[in-house]
Amino acid sequence: MPTTDHTLDQILDLAAAHFKVPREKLSADDDFFKTLGIDSLQALDLLTRLEHHFRIDLPDYELQGVSDFRTLANRIQARL
Amino acid sequence: MNDFKGQTLSWQIVNGAIELALHRDPCNEIGSLTLDDLEEFKAALPGLGNEAHALIVHSTLKAGFSAGADLRELFQRGQEMEKGAALREVREFLERIHSVMNVLDAAPLTTIAAVHGVTFGGGFELALVCDIIIADRMARFCFPELRLGLIPGFGGIPRLKRDLGNAVVRDLLLTGRSFNVMKAQQIGLVSQIAAEGEALRVARATASQVGKFDRRTAAAAKEFVKPIPYEELKREIDIFCDLYSRPAVEEGLRKFVENEGVQPYLP
Numbered sequence: 001m002p003t004t005d006h007t008l009d010q011i012l013d014l015a016a017a018h019f020k021v022p023r024e025k026l027s028a029d030d031d032f033f034k035t036l037g038i039d040s041l042q043a044l045d046l047l048t049r050l051e052h053h054f055r056i057d058l059p060d061y062e063l064q065g066v067s068d069f070r071t072l073a074n075r076i077q078a079r080l
Numbered sequence: 081m082n083d084f085k086g087q088t089l090s091w092q093i094v095n096g097a098i099e100l101a102l103h104r105d106p107c108n109e110i111g112s113l114t115l116d117d118l119e120e121f122k123a124a125l126p127g128l129g130n131e132a133h134a135l136i137v138h139s140t141l142k143a144g145f146s147a148g149a150d151l152r153e154l155f156q157r158g159q160e161m162e163k164g165a166a167l168r169e170v171r172e173f174l175e176r177i178h179s180v181m182n183v184l185d186a187a188p189l190t191t192i193a194a195v196h197g198v199t200f201g202g203g204f205e206l207a208l209v210c211d212i213i214i215a216d217r218m219a220r221f222c223f224p225e226l227r228l229g230l231i232p233g234f235g236g237i238p239r240l241k242r243d244l245g246n247a248v249v250r251d252l253l254l255t256g257r258s259f260n261v262m263k264a265q266q267i268g269l270v271s272q273i274a275a276e277g278e279a280l281r282v283a284r285a286t287a288s289q290v291g292k293f294d295r296r297t298a299a300a301a302k303e304f305v306k307p308i309p310y311e312e313l314k315r316e317i318d319i320f321c322d323l324y325s326r327p328a329v330e331e332g333l334r335k336f337v338e339n340e341g342v343q344p345y346l347p
Contacts, residue, residue, distance in 0.1 A: 041144075041198060045197070048260050049218075051260050052260070052262070059258075061257055
Protein backbone atom coordinates (compact mmCIF):
# COMPACT_ATOMS: atom_id res chain seq x y z
CA MET A 1 0.00 0.00 0.00
CA PRO A 2 1.35 3.48 -0.82
CA THR A 3 2.48 5.74 1.99
CA THR A 4 0.64 8.95 2.82
CA ASP A 5 3.53 10.95 1.37
CA HIS A 6 3.17 9.06 -1.90
CA THR A 7 -0.57 9.71 -1.86
CA LEU A 8 0.10 13.38 -1.21
CA ASP A 9 2.50 13.56 -4.17
CA GLN A 10 -0.10 12.04 -6.44
CA ILE A 11 -2.71 14.56 -5.29
CA LEU A 12 -0.36 17.47 -5.92
CA ASP A 13 0.59 16.10 -9.36
CA LEU A 14 -3.04 15.63 -10.36
CA ALA A 15 -4.15 19.02 -9.05
CA ALA A 16 -1.28 20.83 -10.77
CA ALA A 17 -1.94 19.10 -14.09
CA HIS A 18 -5.68 19.57 -14.08
CA PHE A 19 -5.82 23.15 -12.89
CA LYS A 20 -2.69 24.10 -14.86
CA VAL A 21 -0.73 25.39 -11.90
CA PRO A 22 3.07 24.81 -11.82
CA ARG A 23 3.71 21.79 -9.63
CA GLU A 24 6.51 23.57 -7.75
CA LYS A 25 4.03 26.19 -6.56
CA LEU A 26 2.02 23.60 -4.61
CA SER A 27 2.93 22.34 -1.19
CA ALA A 28 1.32 20.09 1.37
CA ASP A 29 0.01 22.76 3.72
CA ASP A 30 -1.37 25.12 1.08
CA ASP A 31 -5.02 26.06 1.13
CA PHE A 32 -6.03 24.37 -2.11
CA PHE A 33 -8.96 26.74 -2.74
CA LYS A 34 -6.60 29.71 -2.72
CA THR A 35 -3.58 28.10 -4.36
CA LEU A 36 -5.55 26.52 -7.17
CA GLY A 37 -7.97 29.45 -7.40
CA ILE A 38 -11.01 27.17 -7.31
CA ASP A 39 -14.53 27.31 -5.96
CA SER A 40 -16.66 24.52 -4.51
CA LEU A 41 -17.87 23.25 -7.89
CA GLN A 42 -14.28 22.91 -9.03
CA ALA A 43 -13.41 21.29 -5.70
CA LEU A 44 -16.06 18.65 -6.44
CA ASP A 45 -14.49 18.20 -9.86
CA LEU A 46 -11.13 17.61 -8.14
CA LEU A 47 -12.75 15.20 -5.70
CA THR A 48 -14.22 13.19 -8.58
CA ARG A 49 -10.83 12.99 -10.31
CA LEU A 50 -9.16 11.89 -7.09
CA GLU A 51 -11.81 9.22 -6.51
CA HIS A 52 -11.24 7.85 -10.02
CA HIS A 53 -7.46 8.02 -9.65
CA PHE A 54 -7.33 6.24 -6.29
CA ARG A 55 -10.37 4.04 -7.07
CA ILE A 56 -12.13 5.03 -3.88
CA ASP A 57 -15.51 6.40 -2.81
CA LEU A 58 -14.91 9.51 -0.71
CA PRO A 59 -18.09 11.18 0.55
CA ASP A 60 -17.80 14.92 0.19
CA TYR A 61 -18.68 15.49 3.84
CA GLU A 62 -15.22 14.07 4.55
CA LEU A 63 -13.96 17.35 3.12
CA GLN A 64 -15.73 19.41 5.76
CA GLY A 65 -13.18 21.76 7.24
CA VAL A 66 -10.48 20.40 4.94
CA SER A 67 -8.69 22.97 2.87
CA ASP A 68 -5.09 21.80 2.72
CA PHE A 69 -3.56 19.03 0.64
CA ARG A 70 -1.98 17.20 3.56
CA THR A 71 -5.28 16.67 5.37
CA LEU A 72 -6.90 15.70 2.09
CA ALA A 73 -4.17 13.08 1.63
CA ASN A 74 -4.92 11.69 5.10
CA ARG A 75 -8.61 11.41 4.25
CA ILE A 76 -7.82 9.55 1.05
CA GLN A 77 -5.24 7.34 2.72
CA ALA A 78 -7.90 6.20 5.19
CA ARG A 79 -9.89 4.78 2.26
CA LEU A 80 -7.09 2.84 0.56
CA MET B 81 -42.71 23.45 -33.37
CA ASN B 82 -39.75 21.19 -34.17
CA ASP B 83 -37.14 23.81 -33.25
CA PHE B 84 -37.22 26.18 -30.32
CA LYS B 85 -34.72 28.45 -28.69
CA GLY B 86 -35.73 29.75 -25.28
CA GLN B 87 -33.89 31.71 -22.62
CA THR B 88 -32.95 28.62 -20.64
CA LEU B 89 -33.28 25.71 -23.06
CA SER B 90 -33.64 24.81 -26.70
CA TRP B 91 -34.78 21.81 -28.65
CA GLN B 92 -34.46 20.35 -32.10
CA ILE B 93 -34.96 16.95 -33.72
CA VAL B 94 -31.75 15.24 -34.78
CA ASN B 95 -31.87 11.84 -36.53
CA GLY B 96 -35.27 10.99 -35.06
CA ALA B 97 -34.43 12.06 -31.49
CA ILE B 98 -35.62 15.23 -29.79
CA GLU B 99 -32.59 16.89 -28.24
CA LEU B 100 -33.53 19.13 -25.33
CA ALA B 101 -30.49 21.23 -24.45
CA LEU B 102 -30.32 23.10 -21.15
CA HIS B 103 -28.26 26.29 -21.26
CA ARG B 104 -29.04 28.67 -18.42
CA ASP B 105 -25.83 30.06 -16.94
CA PRO B 106 -24.19 29.34 -14.59
CA CYS B 107 -25.39 25.77 -14.10
CA ASN B 108 -29.01 25.39 -15.27
CA GLU B 109 -30.57 26.40 -11.98
CA ILE B 110 -34.27 25.60 -12.25
CA GLY B 111 -36.40 28.62 -11.39
CA SER B 112 -39.30 30.50 -12.98
CA LEU B 113 -37.61 31.10 -16.32
CA THR B 114 -36.69 27.46 -16.76
CA LEU B 115 -40.14 26.35 -15.66
CA ASP B 116 -41.73 28.63 -18.28
CA ASP B 117 -39.53 27.09 -20.98
CA LEU B 118 -40.17 23.56 -19.72
CA GLU B 119 -43.90 24.21 -19.95
CA GLU B 120 -43.42 25.28 -23.57
CA PHE B 121 -41.66 21.98 -24.14
CA LYS B 122 -44.41 20.03 -22.37
CA ALA B 123 -46.98 21.66 -24.67
CA ALA B 124 -44.93 20.89 -27.77
CA LEU B 125 -44.08 17.30 -26.80
CA PRO B 126 -47.15 15.54 -28.26
CA GLY B 127 -46.42 17.06 -31.68
CA LEU B 128 -42.69 16.42 -31.40
CA GLY B 129 -43.39 12.87 -30.32
CA ASN B 130 -45.04 12.21 -33.69
CA GLU B 131 -41.74 13.00 -35.39
CA ALA B 132 -39.31 11.27 -32.99
CA HIS B 133 -38.70 7.98 -31.24
CA ALA B 134 -36.52 9.26 -28.41
CA LEU B 135 -35.83 12.31 -26.27
CA ILE B 136 -32.34 13.21 -25.06
CA VAL B 137 -32.02 15.79 -22.28
CA HIS B 138 -28.56 17.28 -21.90
CA SER B 139 -26.73 20.45 -20.93
CA THR B 140 -24.45 22.59 -23.06
CA LEU B 141 -22.84 24.21 -20.01
CA LYS B 142 -19.38 23.16 -18.87
CA ALA B 143 -20.28 23.22 -15.17
CA GLY B 144 -22.67 20.32 -15.47
CA PHE B 145 -26.17 19.06 -16.16
CA SER B 146 -27.93 21.14 -13.51
CA ALA B 147 -27.19 22.37 -10.01
CA GLY B 148 -30.89 22.06 -9.13
CA ALA B 149 -33.49 24.54 -7.95
CA ASP B 150 -32.75 28.26 -8.18
CA LEU B 151 -32.13 28.77 -4.48
CA ARG B 152 -31.56 32.49 -4.86
CA GLU B 153 -35.01 32.87 -6.36
CA LEU B 154 -36.52 30.64 -3.67
CA PHE B 155 -34.87 32.74 -0.94
CA GLN B 156 -35.90 36.05 -2.53
CA ARG B 157 -39.49 34.88 -2.79
CA GLY B 158 -39.48 34.24 0.94
CA GLN B 159 -38.00 37.65 1.70
CA GLU B 160 -40.24 39.72 -0.53
CA MET B 161 -43.61 38.26 0.39
CA GLU B 162 -45.72 37.63 3.43
CA LYS B 163 -45.13 34.06 4.63
CA GLY B 164 -48.52 32.70 3.59
CA ALA B 165 -48.26 34.19 0.11
CA ALA B 166 -44.70 32.89 -0.31
CA LEU B 167 -45.80 29.40 0.67
CA ARG B 168 -48.69 29.49 -1.81
CA GLU B 169 -46.28 30.51 -4.55
CA VAL B 170 -43.89 27.71 -3.64
CA ARG B 171 -46.72 25.17 -3.76
CA GLU B 172 -47.87 26.47 -7.12
CA PHE B 173 -44.32 26.29 -8.47
CA LEU B 174 -43.97 22.71 -7.27
CA GLU B 175 -47.29 21.68 -8.78
CA ARG B 176 -46.28 23.16 -12.11
CA ILE B 177 -42.85 21.52 -12.13
CA HIS B 178 -44.38 18.20 -11.10
CA SER B 179 -46.79 18.46 -13.99
CA VAL B 180 -43.88 18.84 -16.41
CA MET B 181 -41.87 16.07 -14.75
CA ASN B 182 -44.83 13.68 -14.81
CA VAL B 183 -45.40 14.25 -18.52
CA LEU B 184 -41.73 13.61 -19.26
CA ASP B 185 -41.77 10.53 -17.03
CA ALA B 186 -44.74 9.05 -18.90
CA ALA B 187 -43.76 10.19 -22.40
CA PRO B 188 -44.47 7.45 -24.99
CA LEU B 189 -40.95 7.57 -26.36
CA THR B 190 -37.65 6.51 -24.85
CA THR B 191 -36.13 9.28 -22.77
CA ILE B 192 -32.42 9.54 -22.10
CA ALA B 193 -30.61 11.91 -19.73
CA ALA B 194 -27.05 12.58 -20.91
CA VAL B 195 -25.40 14.08 -17.85
CA HIS B 196 -22.03 15.45 -16.91
CA GLY B 197 -20.60 17.42 -14.00
CA VAL B 198 -22.93 18.67 -11.31
CA THR B 199 -26.26 16.81 -11.36
CA PHE B 200 -27.73 17.97 -8.07
CA GLY B 201 -31.15 18.36 -6.51
CA GLY B 202 -33.72 19.37 -9.10
CA GLY B 203 -31.22 18.55 -11.82
CA PHE B 204 -30.90 15.03 -10.46
CA GLU B 205 -34.69 14.88 -10.35
CA LEU B 206 -34.89 15.87 -14.03
CA ALA B 207 -32.47 13.07 -14.89
CA LEU B 208 -34.53 10.62 -12.83
CA VAL B 209 -37.67 11.15 -14.91
CA CYS B 210 -35.78 9.75 -17.91
CA ASP B 211 -35.83 6.05 -18.78
CA ILE B 212 -32.06 5.80 -19.13
CA ILE B 213 -29.26 7.86 -17.58
CA ILE B 214 -25.96 8.04 -19.44
CA ALA B 215 -23.26 9.88 -17.51
CA ASP B 216 -19.78 10.97 -18.40
CA ARG B 217 -17.08 10.05 -15.90
CA MET B 218 -17.06 13.49 -14.31
CA ALA B 219 -20.76 13.45 -13.45
CA ARG B 220 -21.57 13.87 -9.80
CA PHE B 221 -24.97 13.29 -8.22
CA CYS B 222 -26.45 14.65 -5.02
CA PHE B 223 -29.62 15.44 -3.14
CA PRO B 224 -28.35 18.27 -0.95
CA GLU B 225 -31.77 19.45 0.17
CA LEU B 226 -31.33 18.16 3.72
CA ARG B 227 -28.50 20.67 4.12
CA LEU B 228 -31.15 23.38 3.73
CA GLY B 229 -33.71 21.75 6.00
CA LEU B 230 -35.76 20.53 3.04
CA ILE B 231 -36.38 17.37 1.07
CA PRO B 232 -36.20 17.05 -2.72
CA GLY B 233 -39.35 18.69 -4.04
CA PHE B 234 -39.42 17.97 -7.77
CA GLY B 235 -40.39 14.31 -7.41
CA GLY B 236 -36.98 12.91 -6.52
CA ILE B 237 -37.88 10.75 -3.54
CA PRO B 238 -40.69 8.70 -5.12
CA ARG B 239 -38.63 8.24 -8.29
CA LEU B 240 -35.50 7.30 -6.39
CA LYS B 241 -37.53 4.76 -4.39
CA ARG B 242 -38.95 3.43 -7.66
CA ASP B 243 -35.49 2.87 -9.13
CA LEU B 244 -33.17 2.01 -6.26
CA GLY B 245 -33.03 -0.07 -3.11
CA ASN B 246 -34.34 1.66 0.01
CA ALA B 247 -31.01 1.41 1.85
CA VAL B 248 -29.32 3.40 -0.91
CA VAL B 249 -32.12 5.98 -0.91
CA ARG B 250 -31.73 6.41 2.86
CA ASP B 251 -27.96 6.85 2.53
CA LEU B 252 -28.30 9.53 -0.15
CA LEU B 253 -31.11 11.46 1.48
CA LEU B 254 -29.97 11.34 5.08
CA THR B 255 -26.29 12.15 4.45
CA GLY B 256 -26.90 14.62 1.62
CA ARG B 257 -23.64 13.35 0.18
CA SER B 258 -22.62 13.63 -3.45
CA PHE B 259 -21.34 10.56 -5.29
CA ASN B 260 -19.55 9.82 -8.51
CA VAL B 261 -20.51 7.92 -11.61
CA MET B 262 -18.85 4.65 -10.54
CA LYS B 263 -21.03 4.49 -7.47
CA ALA B 264 -24.02 5.62 -9.54
CA GLN B 265 -23.56 2.70 -11.89
CA GLN B 266 -22.88 0.31 -9.02
CA ILE B 267 -26.23 1.12 -7.40
CA GLY B 268 -28.09 0.81 -10.68
CA LEU B 269 -28.76 4.46 -11.32
CA VAL B 270 -26.58 4.98 -14.39
CA SER B 271 -26.85 2.71 -17.41
CA GLN B 272 -23.65 3.65 -19.23
CA ILE B 273 -20.52 5.63 -18.41
CA ALA B 274 -19.01 7.74 -21.17
CA ALA B 275 -15.60 9.35 -21.36
CA GLU B 276 -15.44 12.97 -20.27
CA GLY B 277 -17.44 15.10 -22.70
CA GLU B 278 -18.89 12.10 -24.54
CA ALA B 279 -22.26 11.57 -22.82
CA LEU B 280 -24.27 13.18 -25.61
CA ARG B 281 -22.54 11.13 -28.28
CA VAL B 282 -23.23 7.92 -26.37
CA ALA B 283 -26.83 9.05 -25.81
CA ARG B 284 -27.26 9.61 -29.54
CA ALA B 285 -25.95 6.10 -30.26
CA THR B 286 -28.40 4.70 -27.72
CA ALA B 287 -31.25 6.72 -29.23
CA SER B 288 -30.33 5.34 -32.63
CA GLN B 289 -30.52 1.82 -31.21
CA VAL B 290 -33.96 2.29 -29.63
CA GLY B 291 -35.19 3.76 -32.89
CA LYS B 292 -34.93 0.35 -34.53
CA PHE B 293 -37.88 -1.07 -32.60
CA ASP B 294 -41.63 -0.73 -32.94
CA ARG B 295 -42.72 2.43 -31.13
CA ARG B 296 -46.01 1.13 -29.89
CA THR B 297 -44.42 -1.97 -28.42
CA ALA B 298 -41.72 0.12 -26.72
CA ALA B 299 -44.33 2.50 -25.30
CA ALA B 300 -46.42 -0.42 -23.99
CA ALA B 301 -43.35 -2.03 -22.38
CA LYS B 302 -42.36 1.26 -20.78
CA GLU B 303 -45.81 1.88 -19.36
CA PHE B 304 -45.78 -1.64 -17.91
CA VAL B 305 -42.37 -1.43 -16.20
CA LYS B 306 -42.36 2.22 -15.17
CA PRO B 307 -45.29 3.12 -12.93
CA ILE B 308 -45.66 6.80 -12.04
CA PRO B 309 -46.07 7.11 -8.24
CA TYR B 310 -48.67 9.90 -8.44
CA GLU B 311 -49.90 9.67 -4.85
CA GLU B 312 -46.40 9.73 -3.39
CA LEU B 313 -45.49 12.65 -5.66
CA LYS B 314 -48.41 14.68 -4.27
CA ARG B 315 -47.39 13.69 -0.74
CA GLU B 316 -43.84 14.93 -1.45
CA ILE B 317 -45.21 18.38 -2.30
CA ASP B 318 -47.15 18.45 0.98
CA ILE B 319 -44.09 17.49 3.02
CA PHE B 320 -41.89 20.01 1.21
CA CYS B 321 -44.36 22.84 1.85
CA ASP B 322 -44.69 21.83 5.47
CA LEU B 323 -40.91 22.00 5.94
CA TYR B 324 -40.46 25.17 3.90
CA SER B 325 -42.38 27.31 6.38
CA ARG B 326 -39.84 26.77 9.17
CA PRO B 327 -37.24 29.38 10.20
CA ALA B 328 -34.44 26.79 9.81
CA VAL B 329 -35.09 26.72 6.07
CA GLU B 330 -34.97 30.46 5.69
CA GLU B 331 -31.68 30.40 7.57
CA GLY B 332 -30.29 27.58 5.43
CA LEU B 333 -31.23 29.40 2.23
CA ARG B 334 -29.78 32.65 3.55
CA LYS B 335 -26.47 30.97 4.34
CA PHE B 336 -26.28 29.52 0.84
CA VAL B 337 -27.27 32.73 -0.93
CA GLU B 338 -25.11 35.07 1.14
CA ASN B 339 -22.08 32.77 1.12
CA GLU B 340 -19.25 34.80 -0.29
CA GLY B 341 -16.82 32.03 0.25
CA VAL B 342 -15.93 29.38 -2.22
CA GLN B 343 -17.71 26.49 -0.58
CA PRO B 344 -21.48 26.73 -1.04
CA TYR B 345 -21.70 23.37 -2.83
CA LEU B 346 -19.67 21.49 -0.24
CA PRO B 347 -21.47 20.08 2.82
